[in-house]
Amino acid sequence: MKAGWVWLASFAVYPLLGAPLLAHAAFRRFGWTARAVLAGGVGAVLLSWTMTAFALAGWQWSFLLVVASAGVAFAIRTLIPRVSEPVEDDAGEAGGSRALVRIAHLLTVTSLAAAFAATFAARSTSTDLLLFWGPKAQQFAGARTIDAAFLGAPHLEYLHVYYPPLVTNVFAFNAMIAGRFPWGAATLTFPLLLAATAVALFGILSTTRRTSAAAGATALAISALALQGIRSAVAGNAEPFLLFFEVTAVALLLTPAAGTTAVQILAGCLLAGAASAKVEGLPFALAVTVLFLLLERRRARPAWRAALRLLAPALVSVATWFAFGMTRKIFYGYQGYGRASEFHWDHAATILTAVGIALWKVSYALPFAVPLLVFLLSGRPGRRSLIPLGVAAGITAFLLLAYLQNPLDPSLWIAWSAARVLSPVTALLALASFSAAERAP
Numbered sequence: 001m002k003a004g005w006v007w008l009a010s011f012a013v014y015p016l017l018g019a020p021l022l023a024h025a026a027f028r029r030f031g032w033t034a035r036a037v038l039a040g041g042v043g044a045v046l047l048s049w050t051m052t053a054f055a056l057a058g059w060q061w062s063f064l065l066v067v068a069s070a071g072v073a074f075a076i077r078t079l080i081p082r083v084s085e086p087v088e089d090d091a092g093e094a095g096g097s098r099a100l101v102r103i104a105h106l107l108t109v110t111s112l113a114a115a116f117a118a119t120f121a122a123r124s125t126s127t128d129l130l131l132f133w134g135p136k137a138q139q140f141a142g143a144r145t146i147d148a149a150f151l152g153a154p155h156l157e158y159l160h161v162y163y164p165p166l167v168t169n170v171f172a173f174n175a176m177i178a179g180r181f182p183w184g185a186a187t188l189t190f191p192l193l194l195a196a197t198a199v200a201l202f203g204i205l206s207t208t209r210r211t212s213a214a215a216g217a218t219a220l221a222i223s224a225l226a227l228q229g230i231r232s233a234v235a236g237n238a239e240p241f242l243l244f245f246e247v248t249a250v251a252l253l254l255t256p257a258a259g260t261t262a263v264q265i266l267a268g269c270l271l272a273g274a275a276s277a278k279v280e281g282l283p284f285a286l287a288v289t290v291l292f293l294l295l296e297r298r299r300a301r302p303a304w305r306a307a308l309r310l311l312a313p314a315l316v317s318v319a320t321w322f323a324f325g326m327t328r329k330i331f332y333g334y335q336g337y338g339r340a341s342e343f344h345w346d347h348a349a350t351i352l353t354a355v356g357i358a359l360w361k362v363s364y365a366l367p368f369a370v371p372l373l374v375f376l377l378s379g380r381p382g383r384r385s386l387i388p389l390g391v392a393a394g395i396t397a398f399l400l401l402a403y404l405q406n407p408l409d410p411s412l413w414i415a416w417s418a419a420r421v422l423s424p425v426t427a428l429l430a431l432a433s434f435s436a437a438e439r440a441p
Contacts, residue, residue: 004185017043026262034203129236137171259299272313371429
């Protein structure tokens, strides 16, 4: 039990690593609590990349990881102009109904409590933790590096050796501090990261509109993610990490400060976290970048610089991981479930039916239906709401195409995965509702 508490307490290291960047005055608008959480996200991204770079160079992990990660954060900070950049239409207000704010916060806290209770009771424990996230983290912590020999063992192919390294690296780093990998404590990353998402999301959105609107959007997103996560058993796997990075990155690009260098760099770091957490994080980052450049042309000028800030961190992170796999002859990019150019359209009806059943089994699809209904009632969609809507459509299309590539009947695969990998859609619909409401009278 003591090792578990130390392992969880080790997450306090990450805000310190990201603090050199988030301490910049350009981020003061988000409040100190949200900045601390965002610093933790940035710290995790930088530490994971540093751990991968050390493994690529053949160096064992040591305290130098902390120094190197903080140094990278300082280097990134130098890219932000010293002179403050203008922010357009900064409509953030502290007003709004206090009663509505309290009700929304109560709903958020209740949802977090439900996630914690389900996790503590092992109701939401992920089998993926037992199959590959945990074993890899435990092995890496013992070897003090990404163990290429372990990943290359033919009988361990089920570990999905090509999966991005952030989750296993974070788990392994904390295990090095705690002295071992505590399996039970690892499941608590679900409520922990869900709470971090709530704090960061409210801090970001409250700079854009009234506090009541920000609190309501946060409550909608967190309650949907909590219910979906409980029913889909995500405790201990990569989904809580992925959702934190994805939701906060998109939220940042919906604020009036999205046109500033600082916010674009921060969003880029968070998108790198998504790309480093799961395979689908990279197409998510690509979709966000393309939609931002297309729909926010005024704030994305010059376009090539905005694209570089948003996408370069993700590309560097993924390239470092691929370089490790290729130099160790373990993997050569991400593996698919069929030929990249081959789609089995005869499975289309089966896939759509199976996806519908999978979503229905998650509390009658309420985590998806309620945010969709709120969006439909929020008013005529504005330009900014098209970003989360477009990303939601993009990741849905990506998932369906992945299922179509499987030459075999994908029904069982869909039953296992569809509700989990579509979980970002719930939060994206909540963000679209928030943006659409800006145009409502």
